[in-house]
Amino acid sequence: MSLTGRATLLLTQLTKLIPDPWSLDVFVDRVARHFGIQIQIALTPIALASDTTGFTWPQGNFYLIVVSANISIHEREMTVFHELVHVLLEHPPTMQTEAARADLLHVLTDASEELVSAFTRHIPPDQLAESQVIFSGHGFDTPEEREAESVATQLSIAIKQFSRTRSMGTIERLFGDFR
16 A cells, blocks of 8 residues: 555654664653654453454544553554554544444453553543443444555554664664675
8 A cells, every 4th residue: 555645754754763773662751752743562361352452532732542561572563553553543433333432441341450440541431331432443443544554554564674774773883894
């Protein structure tokens, strides 16, 4: 899938925010500051719907991104990237299935005090059950899902290339060029 102009611009902006050394937490903090939003990433050991690795619950300027702890670190990063793209490209929030809402309510029921506190600081508890505002990935069957996944994939590649380039520079600096 070729990227739209907006998606290409976003990818360019995001690659400029890649920290050295790589850290997802630092990256997310930089993204939040750069775009003037609040982002909280929460890992949950609670099983999500079968094809869901994470979801975002937006509330105004605050975005809670919940990611399954039962997936690899690479999959967690990809899920965070994918959800960030939805937020930053202002894809319309959708609750694609009842399972997504059930996931969120289940996560909050069994969540740590810290997660519930972070969540309810931004979302009044009486709005949780009624809210329809959630991003939840269930396949890539919409243009927005495909766009988010495409940008996330290219961002992941850029991070790996950035890290490899920095590593090679360090090796050459320490040991010289052996040609």
